Amino acid sequence: GMMTNWATVSQSIRRLRELEARMEGEEVGQLTKKxxxxxxxxxxxxxxxxxxxxxxxxxxxxxxVIDTNKEAIAVEEANRLNIPVIAIVDSNATPDGVDYVIPGNDDAMRAISFYCELAQAAVLDGLQTEMMATGVDAGGAAEAPVETAVAADAPAEEVAAEAAAAEAAPAEEAPAETPASEAPAAEAPAEDAVKVEGATDEGAAAS
Structure with missing residues (x-):
């Protein structure tokens, strides 16, 4: 009688929420143990x-519904309230009152888990299709702030890259001063000329 007696059931659910709120709040500290x-x-x-x-x-x-035999009352209530019924109907069950019949085994746990996973996936796909039809993109809206943050950080990264390039430039220009150490190699011909002149003078003196 959960569906046909929903008014009373909803009041019990409201009472459950009130109790949960009281037990989690500060009021519980003011109550007696009893x-x-x-x-x-x-x-x-x-x-x-x-x-x-x-x-x-x-x-x-x-x-x-997984087992129409066990959940016969639920199927009857749904029919009374004009709620569509999708059910796994085994060979020992009747399809009466079921709007969408799915022949299958309703006893094996693996089969039941498989049916539930398929039903869950179908519900999620339906919700996503409905959201797309109404122009709502929850996934894109959730990722938008992340993309904005990345874009905002881009100038800082460019500044850091330019600073690194500026620091690397003097290090690359340092070898330009090294020709001073190579100067002796450039002056080597002058020393050879002095040696040749000395040898010529010695030859002249000998003659």
Missing amino acids: EVLQLTRERDKLEMTLGGIKEMGGLPDMLF
């Missing part, structure tokens, strides 16, 4: 029965 124990038990009981649907904002738009 009061805290009572609130904790009430919260745990509601969490056990409603924890799986407390995030629902209302009745589901569609029902996905």
Whole structure:
């Protein structure tokens, strides 16, 4: 009776949220141990029965059922509320009341996990398609600030690169002064000329 009695169920969900807020707030420190124990038990009981649907904002738009025999009441409620039903129908189950029948094994855990993964992927694809149709791009909006930050940092990187180039330039120009050390090689012919002249003078004296 969860769907057909949604008004009462929604009140219980609201009560569960109130208890969670009280237990997480500062008010719990002002309560006695007995009061805290009572609130904790009430919260745990509601969490056990409603924890799986407390995030629902209302009745589901569609029902996905694994075992139609076990969930026959849920299928009946969905039919009463005109909620479409997608179900995995095994050979021992009846397709009555199921709008979209998927023949398959509803007993093996691996098969059930596979069905749930496919259903999850289909829901996410549908939501993404709907967002794109309405012009909403959550992924692009989330990445935009990162791109802006990178663009803002670009001038600083260029300045650092120019500074590094300026520091490297004097180091490259330093070898230009090295010809001074090569000067003796350039003056070597003059010394040879002196030696030749000395040899000529000695030859003249000998003659």
